[in-house]
Amino acid sequence: MVDFNHVTMVYPGGNKAIDDLNLKINNGEFVFVVGASGSGKSTLLKLILKELSPSEGRVTVMGNDLSTVKSKGLPLIRRQMGVVFQDFRLLKDRTIYENVAFAMQVVETPKRDIKIRVNELLSMVGLANKEKAYPDELSGGEQQRVALARALANRPKLLLADEPTGNLDVDNANEIMKLLERANARGTTVVVVTHNMDVVNSMRKRVITLSHGILVKDQPEGYISNEF
Amino acid sequence: MSFKALGYSIKQGFINIKRNKMFSLASVGTMVACLFMLGVFLGILINFMHILKNAESTVTISVFFNKELTPEQIADIGKNIKERPEVDSVEYRTAEEAWKMFSEEYYAGDSDLLASFGDDNPLGDSDSYLVTLKNMKDQEELTKYLNNITGVRSVNSPQSTMESINKLNGIISITSIALIVILFLVSIFLISNTVVVAISVRREEIAIMRYIGASDGFISGPFIVEGVIIGTIGAIIPVGLLYGLYFALLKFVEEDLSGMASWLQLMSPNQIFIYLAPICVVLGIGIGLIGSIHTVRKHLKV
Numbered sequence: 001m002v003d004f005n006h007v008t009m010v011y012p013g014g015n016k017a018i019d020d021l022n023l024k025i026n027n028g029e030f031v032f033v034v035g036a037s038g039s040g041k042s043t044l045l046k047l048i049l050k051e052l053s054p055s056e057g058r059v060t061v062m063g064n065d066l067s068t069v070k071s072k073g074l075p076l077i078r079r080q081m082g083v084v085f086q087d088f089r090l091l092k093d094r095t096i097y098e099n100v101a102f103a104m105q106v107v108e109t110p111k112r113d114i115k116i117r118v119n120e121l122l123s124m125v126g127l128a129n130k131e132k133a134y135p136d137e138l139s140g141g142e143q144q145r146v147a148l149a150r151a152l153a154n155r156p157k158l159l160l161a162d163e164p165t166g167n168l169d170v171d172n173a174n175e176i177m178k179l180l181e182r183a184n185a186r187g188t189t190v191v192v193v194t195h196n197m198d199v200v201n202s203m204r205k206r207v208i209t210l211s212h213g214i215l216v217k218d219q220p221e222g223y224i225s226n227e228f
Numbered sequence: 229m230s231f232k233a234l235g236y237s238i239k240q241g242f243i244n245i246k247r248n249k250m251f252s253l254a255s256v257g258t259m260v261a262c263l264f265m266l267g268v269f270l271g272i273l274i275n276f277m278h279i280l281k282n283a284e285s286t287v288t289i290s291v292f293f294n295k296e297l298t299p300e301q302i303a304d305i306g307k308n309i310k311e312r313p314e315v316d317s318v319e320y321r322t323a324e325e326a327w328k329m330f331s332e333e334y335y336a337g338d339s340d341l342l343a344s345f346g347d348d349n350p351l352g353d354s355d356s357y358l359v360t361l362k363n364m365k366d367q368e369e370l371t372k373y374l375n376n377i378t379g380v381r382s383v384n385s386p387q388s389t390m391e392s393i394n395k396l397n398g399i400i401s402i403t404s405i406a407l408i409v410i411l412f413l414v415s416i417f418l419i420s421n422t423v424v425v426a427i428s429v430r431r432e433e434i435a436i437m438r439y440i441g442a443s444d445g446f447i448s449g450p451f452i453v454e455g456v457i458i459g460t461i462g463a464i465i466p467v468g469l470l471y472g473l474y475f476a477l478l479k480f481v482e483e484d485l486s487g488m489a490s491w492l493q494l495m496s497p498n499q500i501f502i503y504l505a506p507i508c509v510v511l512g513i514g515i516g517l518i519g520s521i522h523t524v525r526k527h528l529k530v
């Protein structure tokens with residue numbers, strides 16, 4: 001699904017955010033990425049999204065060597081990925097329904113299919129009754145669930161989540177993780193960046209630890225003892 | 229781009245304009261001014277050419293002879309003139325005929341002015357040839373030639389009038405073109421600015437669209453549509469204005485300037501607008517496209 005081959009990412013200005021990384025994430029896996037602030041976790045996700053191109057090495061996603069993907073082909077790859085950001089990134093001038101529908105609109109899904117799918121997603125994240133509300137009228141946990149519904153709208157093969165529980169209390173965090181697990185159970189490969197020790201430890205999934213851009217630990221059914 | 233995406237772009241393009249009224253209005257306003265001036269200029273030019281063409285067929289050069297010339301000599305001169313390639317026809321005219329025709333043509337309906345000449349025939353008591361040209365541009369050359377014929381006393385051609393009209397025409401053209409070019413550039417600049425504002429308002433949305441996998445065409449469509457809408461509105465308004473004004477002008481010429489109407493033959497609105505309307509609309513849409521595509525390329529990096 002995702003393959004990093006001797007990938008180094010140096011930002012303009014000289015910051016080395018990823019340092020000679022080798023990493024393989026298989027189809028159907030659920031992976032946590034942990035590490036201290038500034039260790040390169042978000043950069044790793046951005047490389048998978050091809051928002052950034054590596055200074056050295058090769059990133060392969062779903063069989064595509066990203067260095068050879070042209071700007072025309074990139075949208076087609078991204079359509080198979082879903083992204084959840086820590087800060088939700090919902091459109092404030094659109095309702096919850098419209099926010100989720102938007103993801104399907106931009107890939108030109110027929111209106112009728114959009115309606116069915118959005119209703120299904122909103123029920124799944126427990127927000128069917130809030131479809132007419134605007135993001136500002138929702139709690140942080142609810143907004144995060146909307147963001148997740150949007151990320152799942154196009155049935156992505158790969159789901160990337162950058163601190164999806166960062167702003168949430170324990171209950172909300174567990175709620176989100178359950179939804180991610182369910183998506184994973186249906187075949188979506190999930191990569192979650194998190195600081196949340198409890199979440200990681202309760203799930204017993206593969207854990208990848210970064211430190212200064214270097215992969216320092218890769219544990220199946222990992223357990224972490226220090227809060228980052 | 230699919231039909232569905234086009235529908236989306238058009239809807240979002242209108243939303244862009246609604247959200248961004250001030251800039252959109254400024255852009256439309258400039259385009260209206262620009263195309264209105266272009267329309268006035270083209271209207272004048274087309275009519276001017278029309279009038280010149282009419283005049284060409286009627287403009288004649290009068291050739292007067294020295295009194296002592298014999299009828300044979302006069303006939304010879306007539307024959308020589310007739311043989312010139314640029315000459316269409318040569319007509320012999322007695323002094324009385326010439327004066328009658330002249331006074332009818334130029335002082336029609338103005339009997340006071342005519343009366344002031346009394347019985348004085350200002351053309352003198354000489355007969356003349358009336359030379360008609362095939363093409364008015366040969367007028368200067370022919371006049372020179374006629375002046376050099378021995379026995380010719382004077383050549384009377386409307387050259388100086390034509391020259392000053394031509395000169396005026398040139399000045400009007402250059403000024404108008406300069407002004408129009410400037411306004412075009414300002415229009416493009418304003419549309420570009422309008423689109424920049426629309427893009428910055430939608431920055432977040434565009435970023436999300438990119439993550440979701442929207443195509444470049446889908447992302448940039450609304451902004452290009454926005455430019456085209458502004459361009460189209462900016463073209464339709466001046467065409468409408470010009471059409472109304474032209475009707476008013478025609479009415480004015482017909483009713484209040486009927487004395488001049490013999491030479492002031494304006495074209496019918498349809499004759500003019502069959503050219504003017506498409507030119508304005510194509511230019512409007514073109515400006516909209518140039519302004520928006522250029523900006524979208526630069527700011528969305530598509």
Ligand SMILES: Nc1ncnc2c1ncn2[C@@H]1O[C@H](COP(=O)(O)OP(=O)(O)OP(=O)(O)O)[C@@H](O)[C@H]1O
Pocket residue numbers: 011012013015016017035036037038039040041042043044
């Ligand atoms: N746009 C950028 N330009 C230059 N340097 C950057 C940029 N983005 C990140 N960095 C640097 O790269 C390093 C890794 O950043 P990154 O955002 O990947 O960290 P992170 O692990 O996600 O941190 P956090 O947990 O705080 O989100 C940091 O040292 C950061 O300062």
Ligand SMILES: [Mg+2]
Pocket residue numbers: 041042043162
């Ligand atoms: Mg980060």
